[in-house]
Amino acid sequence: MVTEPRLALIAELEAAIHACLKAHVREDEPVAILDFPDIRNCGDSAIWLGEMAYLANRHGKRPAYVSRMDDFSAEQLRRAAPDGPIFIHGGGNFGDIWGAHQDFRERVLELFPDRPVIQFPQSIHYQSPERIEQSARAIGRHRNFTLLVRDEESRAFAEKHFDCAVTLCPDMAFAIGPVESAPAIFPVLAMLRADREKAGNAEPAAWPGLPVEDWISESPRSVQASKAFGAASALLSLKPAELRLAKLDAAAHNRFRRGIRQISRGRAIVTDRLHVHICSLLIGRPHAVLDNSYGKVRRFMAAFSGGTDLSYRAASLDDGIAWAQQAAEGAAGKAAA
Template sequence: MTSQSRPELIAKLNGMIHDCLKDYVSRDEPLAILDFPDIRNCGDSAIWLGEMAYLRDRFGKRPDYVSRLYDFSADELKRRVPTGPIFIHGGGNFGDIWVAHQDFREMIMERFPDRQIIQFPQSIHYSSPERIEQSKKAIGRHKNFVLLVRDEESKEFSEKHFDCTVRLCPDMAFAIGPLPERATQIPVLAMLREDAERVGGGDRKIPSDIPVEDWITESKRKVDIAKKLGVASAYLALKPSEVALRRLDAAAHNRFERGISQISRARAIVTDRLHVHICSLLLGRPHAVLDNSYGKIRRFMNAFSGGTDLSYKATSLEDGIEWARQQAAKGRVAEKEAVGLRA
């Protein structure tokens, strides 16, 4: 793959996103988005903000109904969105690792058999043949389900097992667009998973001078404050219909900013999180990429985002750290030269 500049890559992926979604969104028709990610993982908030940015920038739209897993109301959806598509938030929870989300997705298909349902881009992973069969039946009964996937392997799997429209689409976080440059504080940061998608167990051998972090720790108080401010902004704008949406948007912005502030401290990053990879591209930060438990990141890079010098497919944690150290050293030299030019 020929190396592309960061702006070229982001613009290209945004064009691909629009090509996949333009037939399912209308300026005049209401829409719903379900399964808002009210969780600590900053990557899910990045996806949500990309979904909102896409609707705003391409159509001047906001969703007319949003819900989380646990506060969904079929009656409220029907009242606010009597016609139009039902979207389900994207990510990496299609399959049987994060079963609550799959259960919810299949319940929506059952409850709304006559409505078009569009799944924002997902990575697909199943371990259980029984669960594959369950999903196959749910999709087959619905007949109007559109499945957007983030890699070729997910597309091949879905076309084999599911009777629905399947389209290859980049992750929605790219719709946020390039992020402005931020000052660095440390040479290298290791952002490594500590959840169900972590590869291997035991202690990782990481030099003591490299901070090891994940981005699933948050201040509940700060998120709650952000939500309250979001609600207040809706009332001040005299838009009661936006109360729930602004509350959730504010939480997503709070989490996203926390994640960006965390990774932007480093001149170079080592990670096994897909959205640290994506956000590093949006920031313009060099980063070495390992993989998660089922190959999600490499699959995505092979399909969309591997064509830039900013990312490096590391063969091991040690290899990734060595590459990141080299990039951090180059970044430090560039920073000194920039200071000299300004002086």
């Protein structure tokens, strides 16, 4: 039986995720997940939904406690999940670029010195030696912290600086599995970062008419409506933790669907966002990939996801756009045949 390469890759990476995590989830213990990404970035919602899909599909579990950074309560966590592992949401915020997340992570280690704490897969990047030392002290004091990382450079860094178990693991979004796309309306769509991880000042000025977007814009009304619907669906539950999970899960689904609809509009895509790359693989769209400011995308592709014809590691924005135009023409030809 012939399997489409991207489907084989998705299945392979989901199996690798399970190999990394299976020892940390026991059927008789509750699970907590902290740092829910209640933000506009669709990629973080893809990671969250992958975390939830992994627990549901591989273990038949829902977390007993979830929280954002700003509504976290150690007391509520202990009440809802008196034992068992504490997971921290994965992504690309381990280090000092997004310092609030690192501060929160180290606070959790301090508050729960006797509980296993597992960091879902992260990319690591520090700019300050002092901040590295602060993180190393927090991790060293805990003694039961497991750090999953998404690339070889992050693993080497963690093994050098941190006294904890370190494991290379794919991004959790692959646990979602293949996703159905919407119809394309543009030949090429550029999805380029507009935040502090943007690489350089490249602009597609030489390509008039090319739609250039990011996926961090959203309707607050739509998000609030999705949370209200999620809460309504859990009204039969009298547990505050279940109501909170239903609201947050609904918001993540809303954001993920928005992101999939957005990138589906391109027959081919150019991006410097890691999760536009990952979601393009999930929906089966050809895409040219540029790096972010510190090499996160390149590093992840080298470790896990650079082995299909759907993705092209572009040398520049112009190179990526030119490749995407050719890929779009090829896709249009196949569709017309």
